[in-house]
Amino acid sequence: xxxxxxxxxxxxxxxxxxxxWLTNLxxxxxxxxxxxxxxxxxxxxxxxxxxxxxxxxxxxxxVHAGQQSAAFSADEIDDLxxxxxxxxxxxxxAARYSIxxxxxxxxxxxxxxxxxxAVPDRFLDVPAQDMRSAHASTPGDAVWGFKPGxxxxxxxxxxxxxxxxxxxxxxxxxxxxxxxxxxxxxxxTLDVTGNGRHERFQGRVVAFSNRLNTILVPESFIEWSNAxxxxxxxxxxxxxxxxxxxxxxxxxxSYLRAREYRVEGDxxxxxxxxxxxxxxxxxSGIGGLITAMSIFVLMLSILLLLQKNTRKLQDxxxxxxxxxxxSRPYQLLTLGLNVAVFVCAVPLVLWARKTYLPFxxxxxxxxxxxxxGIGTMLTVGVAMVLTVTLVNAIVIRRQVxxxx
Amino acid sequence: xxxxxxxxVLPRAFxxxxxxxxxxxxxxxxxxxxxxxxxxxxxxxSSLCGYLYGYRRDYDGVIAxxxxxxxxxxxxxxxxxxxxxxxxxxQGLRLFPELTALENVQIKNNLxxxxxxxxxATLFESLxxxxxxxxxxxxxxxxxxxxxxxxxxxxxxxxxxxxxxxVSHLDDTNAAVMGRILFDETxxxxxxxxxxSIGKHLDLPYERRLAL
Numbered sequence: 001x002x003x004x005x006x007x008x009x010x011x012x013x014x015x016x017x018x019x020x021w022l023t024n025l026x027x028x029x030x031x032x033x034x035x036x037x038x039x040x041x042x043x044x045x046x047x048x049x050x051x052x053x054x055x056x057x058x059x060x061x062x063v064h065a066g067q068q069s070a071a072f073s074a075d076e077i078d079d080l081x082x083x084x085x086x087x088x089x090x091x092x093x094a095a096r097y098s099i100x101x102x103x104x105x106x107x108x109x110x111x112x113x114x115x116x117x118a119v120p121d122r123f124l125d126v127p128a129q130d131m132r133s134a135h136a137s138t139p140g141d142a143v144w145g146f147k148p149g150x151x152x153x154x155x156x157x158x159x160x161x162x163x164x165x166x167x168x169x170x171x172x173x174x175x176x177x178x179x180x181x182x183x184x185x186x187x188x189t190l191d192v193t194g195n196g197r198h199e200r201f202q203g204r205v206v207a208f209s210n211r212l213n214t215i216l217v218p219e220s221f222i223e224w225s226n227a228x229x230x231x232x233x234x235x236x237x238x239x240x241x242x243x244x245x246x247x248x249x250x251x252x253x254s255y256l257r258a259r260e261y262r263v264e265g266d267x268x269x270x271x272x273x274x275x276x277x278x279x280x281x282x283x284s285g286i287g288g289l290i291t292a293m294s295i296f297v298l299m300l301s302i303l304l305l306l307q308k309n310t311r312k313l314q315d316x317x318x319x320x321x322x323x324x325x326x327s328r329p330y331q332l333l334t335l336g337l338n339v340a341v342f343v344c345a346v347p348l349v350l351w352a353r354k355t356y357l358p359f360x361x362x363x364x365x366x367x368x369x370x371x372x373g374i375g376t377m378l379t380v381g382v383a384m385v386l387t388v389t390l391v392n393a394i395v396i397r398r399q400v401x402x403x404x
Numbered sequence: 405x406x407x408x409x410x411x412x413v414l415p416r417a418f419x420x421x422x423x424x425x426x427x428x429x430x431x432x433x434x435x436x437x438x439x440x441x442x443x444x445x446x447x448x449x450s451s452l453c454g455y456l457y458g459y460r461r462d463y464d465g466v467i468a469x470x471x472x473x474x475x476x477x478x479x480x481x482x483x484x485x486x487x488x489x490x491x492x493x494x495q496g497l498r499l500f501p502e503l504t505a506l507e508n509v510q511i512k513n514n515l516x517x518x519x520x521x522x523x524x525a526t527l528f529e530s531l532x533x534x535x536x537x538x539x540x541x542x543x544x545x546x547x548x549x550x551x552x553x554x555x556x557x558x559x560x561x562x563x564x565x566x567x568x569x570x571v572s573h574l575d576d577t578n579a580a581v582m583g584r585i586l587f588d589e590t591x592x593x594x595x596x597x598x599x600x601s602i603g604k605h606l607d608l609p610y611e612r613r614l615a616l
Contacts, residue, residue, distance in 0.1 A: 007511070319512050
């Protein structure tokens with residue numbers, strides 16, 4: 001091998017190889033950085049407690065002035081759930097009686113009218129352990145759920161309600177700001193009135209949702225309480241939630257446009273994710289292009305090298321060397337170069353990542369999400385090295401065989 | 405490989421002389437026999453070697469190794485043939501100028517591991533090129549290069565040795581040494597020898613002489 005290399009390294013141009021190494025390094029670094037950025041940003045946008053994560057849409061109807069009801073009819077719901085893009089459908093059920101929510105703290109009390117809604121539990125995305133922590137004071141209680149006779153009703157609040165209070169109301173009115181833990185510790189009273197009856201329940205905020213814009217209680221509570229207290233007849237749901245495979249599906253979008261259904265929270269996760277996909281796609285496309293071009297240049301210079309060493313290669317074949325053996329030094333050369341590029345690109349990506357990670361909290365809201373590891377990026381990098389080296393090896397081998 | 409046969413082989417590139425005992429004839433070279441192919445310049449000596457060693461195919465007729473048409477041999481089989489069955493010393497030598505004399509021999513022997521380093525050293529000694537072993541081969545005279553190429557020829561097991569004008573630039577003493585070494589080697593291994601010549605012959609007890 002040493003002699004073979006001594007012979008075949010003739011005409012190897014260090015400048016050409018350095019040029020390849022540098023351009024390929026730029027290309028591969030861009031591709032890997034895009035992959036890393038994508039895997040870091042995704043979990044923030046697809047936070048586990050985001051009710052409206054990528055694949056869920058909350059739909060309501062366009063409201064027109066003077067309109068009696070913006071509820072979905074049974075036919076409309078059947079039609080919607082029959083659509084090919086709909087994986088699952090759940091209805092929002094509203095409480096049809098009056099509710100007065102009260103809060104008393106250090107001798108002060110305040111109360112307000114509330115509305116409550118429920119959706120089927122399978123659409124619930126709040127991690128169970130988050131709810132359990134709020135209930136630590138009363139072990140044995142069901143965390144999320146209600147059965148007749150219970151005095152306690154778990155509640156999920158939209159996180160933006162709290163934000164509105166903390167940053168809009170409290171800060172301008174000189175009131176204390178409240179943490180999520182503090183709110184979860186508050187004893188709430190729910191005074192339910194209707195159908196000539198009145199009852200008081202203990203409410204407890206067990207979790208916050210990033211995306212769900214309603215005060216949510218268990219469906220079992222809504223069903224029982226509507227049967228007990230409702231003094232108005234049931235109407236169709238005014239909002240439904242659907243699970244879809246792809247929020248960007250053209251069939252889905254045109255269906256919604258044609259029926260004037262509005263998507264709640266539209267332009268949030270779905271679109272951000274879409275923009276993220278496009279952005280990383282474009283960036284890795286550019287990186288890929290640079291990589292491809294540098295690989296092309298490497299191939300050209302290796303082919304040129306083979307051309308210049310044609311006579312030597314032919315003589316080696318005449319001595320009984322196989323094309324595989326004669327190709328090997330050049331194949332190892334490309335492998336070495338590709339590995340060198342990868343080994344240098346990874347620290348560059350990690351360094352860039354270190355500079356952008358602190359900014360993740362800006363787009364991630366609460367900053368509680370641990371960013372993804374570097375596994376995906378490394379896998380993509382290794383796959384790139386292997387693929388490129390394999391392609392190089394095949395081209396070199398074919399070129400040498402052609403000398404036969 | 406026991407037999408190397410030619411059936412009605414005619415070169416396409418030129419018209420061979422009508423008196424040829426090889427072109428257009430049925431010839432069989434047998435393992436263990438020594439044959440001299442004599443030719444005038446331009447009679448197709450190197451073409452014949454190229455056909456037999458598989459790097460030229462511009463001929464009509466059939467060349468066969470033990471009855472197998474060599475046109476059917478693939479890249480892999482030719483590699484095997486050149487490592488185990490046929491050894492060739494080229495007229496143009498085909499040494500690598502950037503390697504030393506010894507390295508030129510090693511690059512073949514590394515492939516076959518046929519000779520030990522001491523055997524190679526002895527051959528360098530016998531042929532009077534021991535002092536040139538570590539010199540770049542392009543610094544050597546053509547006669548010295550012929551001797552290096554001859555040593556490389558011996559660095560493989562072979563059923564046939566093909567030598568294309570091996571002594572064209574050697575003095576009589578060195579030619580005689582080469583002849584004796586070749587004789588000893590082939591008597592030990594039982595290999596057949598085919599030598600071409602346009603005038604000066606490698607000194608061997610030839611069992612057969614053919615005019616090309």
